Amino acid sequence: MALDKEHLNYPKRGYGMDHAHYAWSMLSQRPPITWPNGARLALWINVNLQFFPLDQQGKPFAVPGGMTMPYPDLRHFTLRDYGNRVGIYRFLKAFDQYSIKPTFAFNTELAERLPYLLQRIVERGDEILCHGWNMDSLHYGGMDADEEARLVERSLSRLRELSGQAISGWISPARNESENTPQLLAANGVRYFCDWVNDDMPYPFHTAQGDLVAMPLSNELEDRFVMMNNLHSEQSWLEQVCDACDFLLQEAEQSGGRILALNIHPWMLGQPHRISKLEQALAYISSREGVWSAGATDIIDAWQQQAE
Amino acid sequence: MKSAPGFYDYWPYEDRPKLEWPNGARVAFWVAPNIEFYELDPPGNAHRKAWPQPYPAVPGYSIRDYGNRVGHTRQMDVLDRYGVRGSISLSTALCDHHPEIIELCAARDWEFFSHGIYNTRYTYGMSEQQERDMIRDSMESIHKHTGQHCAGYLAPALSHSELTLDLFAEVGSELAGNEAGFYTCDLFHDDQPTPINLRSAKPFVSVPYSLEMNDTIAYVVNKIEPRRYGQMLKDNFDRLYQEGEDSGTVMCIPTHNYQVSCPHRLRAFEEALEYITGHSDVWVTTGREIAQYYIDNHYAQSVADISARQEAS
Numbered sequence: 237m238a239l240d241k242e243h244l245n246y247p248k249r250g251y252g253m254d255h256a257h258y259a260w261s262m263l264s265q266r267p268p269i270t271w272p273n274g275a276r277l278a279l280w281i282n283v284n285l286q287f288f289p290l291d292q293q294g295k296p297f298a299v300p301g302g303m304t305m306p307y308p309d310l311r312h313f314t315l316r317d318y319g320n321r322v323g324i325y326r327f328l329k330a331f332d333q334y335s336i337k338p339t340f341a342f343n344t345e346l347a348e349r350l351p352y353l354l355q356r357i358v359e360r361g362d363e364i365l366c367h368g369w370n371m372d373s374l375h376y377g378g379m380d381a382d383e384e385a386r387l388v389e390r391s392l393s394r395l396r397e398l399s400g401q402a403i404s405g406w407i408s409p410a411r412n413e414s415e416n417t418p419q420l421l422a423a424n425g426v427r428y429f430c431d432w433v434n435d436d437m438p439y440p441f442h443t444a445q446g447d448l449v450a451m452p453l454s455n456e457l458e459d460r461f462v463m464m465n466n467l468h469s470e471q472s473w474l475e476q477v478c479d480a481c482d483f484l485l486q487e488a489e490q491s492g493g494r495i496l497a498l499n500i501h502p503w504m505l506g507q508p509h510r511i512s513k514l515e516q517a518l519a520y521i522s523s524r525e526g527v528w529s530a531g532a533t534d535i536i537d538a539w540q541q542q543a544e
Numbered sequence: 545m546k547s548a549p550g551f552y553d554y555w556p557y558e559d560r561p562k563l564e565w566p567n568g569a570r571v572a573f574w575v576a577p578n579i580e581f582y583e584l585d586p587p588g589n590a591h592r593k594a595w596p597q598p599y600p601a602v603p604g605y606s607i608r609d610y611g612n613r614v615g616h617t618r619q620m621d622v623l624d625r626y627g628v629r630g631s632i633s634l635s636t637a638l639c640d641h642h643p644e645i646i647e648l649c650a651a652r653d654w655e656f657f658s659h660g661i662y663n664t665r666y667t668y669g670m671s672e673q674q675e676r677d678m679i680r681d682s683m684e685s686i687h688k689h690t691g692q693h694c695a696g697y698l699a700p701a702l703s704h705s706e707l708t709l710d711l712f713a714e715v716g717s718e719l720a721g722n723e724a725g726f727y728t729c730d731l732f733h734d735d736q737p738t739p740i741n742l743r744s745a746k747p748f749v750s751v752p753y754s755l756e757m758n759d760t761i762a763y764v765v766n767k768i769e770p771r772r773y774g775q776m777l778k779d780n781f782d783r784l785y786q787e788g789e790d791s792g793t794v795m796c797i798p799t800h801n802y803q804v805s806c807p808h809r810l811r812a813f814e815e816a817l818e819y820i821t822g823h824s825d826v827w828v829t830t831g832r833e834i835a836q837y838y839i840d841n842h843y844a845q846s847v848a849d850i851s852a853r854q855e856a857s
Contacts, residue, residue, distance in 0.1 A: 237669060237670075237671060238669070238670065238671035238673075238674055239589070239669045239670055239671075239674060240587070242587045243587050243589070243665060243669075243670070243674070244674055244677060244678060244681075246637060246661065246662070248583070249637045249640045249641070249661075250640055250641070251640065251641065251643070252641060253641070254581075254583050254584055254585070254641070255584050255585070260613075260641070260642060261613065262612070262613055262614075262616075262617060262644060262645070263613055263614045263617070264614075264617035264618075265644070296597070296598065297597070376597065376598060377597065377598035377599045377600055377601075378598045378599075410603075411602060411603055412597060412602065412603070413600060413602045414600075415599065415600055431602055431606075432602060432606040432609075433603070433606045433607050433610060434605075434606040434607065434608075434609035434610045434613055434614075435610065435613050435614060436610075436614050436807070454806070454807075455603070455607065456607070456806050456808070457806070457807075457808050465767070466767040466769075467767060468767070468769045469769070472769045472770075472771070475769075475770075475771060476769075476770060476808035476809075477808065479770065479807070479808045479809075479811050479812075480806075480807035480808035481807075482811070483807040483808070483810055483811060484807050487618075487807075496807075
C-alpha cells in the first residue's frame with residue numbers, strides 16, 4: 237500500500253500563497269488606515285434579499301437556507317419569502333431609528349419579481365450589491381465556463397437596468413465560486429466582492445481581467461450562521477456582535493481603522509422574536525464613540541486612497 | 545487492523561504515584577496554537593477529501609487563511625499579556641510560505657512541534673516509508689528554520705497509521721537521539737502524561753492535549769457559544785487545579801486562530817487565560833517541557849507502577 241508519488245511532492249512549497257489570487261500579507265504588518273472624521277470602526281451592515289426557487293435544482297449542492305423537503309417545499313419557500321414581505325420592513329425601521337446606512341445585496345431575480353421592494357430600496361439611496369441570479373444559481377468549480385459567463389453578465393446587467401445603480405459589489409450565492417468567478421466579475425465591471433472570508437480589512441485580489449477588492453464580510457458572525465447553523469440563542473448573537481464591536485474598537489486604537497461587517501437576513505433576524513436583538517445591537521454599536529456607519533463603497537474609497 | 549491500539553496499559557486514575565510538578569505546582573498549563581497551512585488544490589486522497597466543494601473550495605480555504613493573515617498575531621498579544629509561551633502545532637510548510645509568522649513565534653521563545661507538512665496531506669494510504677519520509681521532512685524543516693529539535697507530534701489533520709508514533713520516535717532518534725521525537729499529542733485517554741509503548745525501547749510520553757478544550761472542536765464541531773467556551777475552560781481548569789493538589793495534572797488549550805481569534809470570540813479566551821494564570825501553583829509551560837520533566841522525574845516510577853498493577857491483575 238502506498239500513495240502516488242505526487243503526495244510527497246510539494247511543488248508550491250515556497251514563499252507566499254499556493255496560488256496567484258492575492259499577495260500574502262499579515263493584517264498586523266500593514267500601515268494603519270484612518271476613517272473619515274477620525275472614526276475607528278466602520279460599521280457595514282449588509283442585508284441579503286434572496287430568492288430561493290421552489291423548484292430547487294441543488295447543483296452542485298443544496299444551498300444553505302434553501303429547500304430541504306420534497307417538492308413543493310412550501311414550508312421553506314414561504315419562510316424565506318417572509319423576509320422579503322415582512323422582515324425587511326422591520327429592518328428598515330430599525331436602520332432609520334439608529335441612523336444606520338446599510339447596503340442591500342439583491343438576487344437579481346428577486347429585484348425582477350418584487351419591483352415594489354426594489355423601488356423602496358432605490359428611493360432610500362442605499363447602495364445595492366448583486367447577489368447573483370438567485371440562491372439556486374450557484375457558481376461552482378467545474379461548471380461550464382460559457383454558462384457562468386452568461387450568468388454573471390445577466391445577473392449584473394439586469395440588476396443595473398432595474399435599479400439604475402452602477403452595481404459594483406458582488407456576493408456569490410452561498411459565497412461559492414468557480415475558478416473563473418473572480419475574473420468574470422472583473423470583466424463585468426465589478427469593483428469589489430465578498431466571498432473570501434480571510435481578512436478583516438479589504439485587500440487587492442488579482443484576476444486575469446484586472447484587480448478586484450476583496451471586502452471582509454464575516455461568515456462566522458452572520459445571523460444565519462450563528463443562529464441557524466450553530467443553533468446559538470438570539471441573545472448570544474447579540475453578545476457576539478457586541479463583543480466583536482468592543483474588540484475591534486480596541487484593536488483600532490493600536491492598529492488603525494477596523495471594519496465591523498454584519499451580514500444579515502430579513503428571513504432570520506426579521507422575525508418578531510429576533511428583531512429586538514438587531515435593534516439592541518444597533519443601539520449598542522451606535523452608542524460607542526468612533527463608529528462610522530457606511531456602505532461598502534464609501535469604506536473602500538476611504539481605504540483605497542490610503543492603502544494603494 | 546487491531547481491536548485496540550496497544551500504546552498504553554490500563555492505569556486507573558486512583559492511587560497512582562504522586563506526580564510532582566516543579567515548585568509544587570498543581571497544574572501544568574500549556575497552550576498549543578495550531579499554525580497550519582491548508583492547500584487550495586491538494587492532491588486527492590481516496591481515504592479522505594480535503595474540501596467538501598469542488599476546486600476552488602473558497603469557504604473552507606479562506607476562513608483558514610484568516611488565521612494566518614489576521615488571527616495569530618492577535619493571539620500572540622493575548623498570550624504575551626498572560627506570560628504564556630505557545631507550543632506550536634506546525635504545518636511545517638508554513639516555514640516556507642509564511643516565515644514572518646515563524647519569526648514572531650521564535651522571537652517569543654515558543655516551541656515548534658510537528659503537525660505534518662500540510663494539513664491537507666493525510667497519512668491515510670501512505671506506506672511506512674512514505675510516512676517516515678513525511679515525518680522526517682517535517683522535523684528537518686523545524687530544525688532548519690528554527691534551530692529546534694522537534695520533540696512532539698500531532699499527526700496532520702489527526703490522520704494516523706498504526707505506526708505513526710513509532711515512526712515519529714524513530715526518526716527523532718535518527719536526527720537527534722533523545723533530544724527529538726519523545727512526545728505525542730495524538731492520544732486523548734488521560735489528564736496526566738503517560739508512558740507509551742513503542743516497538744523501540746525509547747522513553748516516549750503522551751502529553752494531554754485536550755480535544756474537549758480544542759477551540760475548533762468546541763466551535764465548529766460542537767457549535768458552542770463563545771462565552772460558554774470561556775466558561776468551559778474555567779471549569780476544566782478548576783477541577784484539574786483541585787485534583788492537582790493530590791497529584792499533578794495537565795491542562796492544555798489547543799487553538800486555531802481562524803476560530804478563537806475572531807473578534808467575537810477572543811474575549812472569552814482572554815478571560816479564561818486571565819483566570820487560569822491568576823492562580824498560584826500553576827506551571828505555565830510548554831509541551832516539550834512537560835514531556836521532558838516527566839521523562840526525567842516520573843517516567844520510570846510510572847512504568848514500574850503500571851507494570852506492577854498489570855502483574856497484580
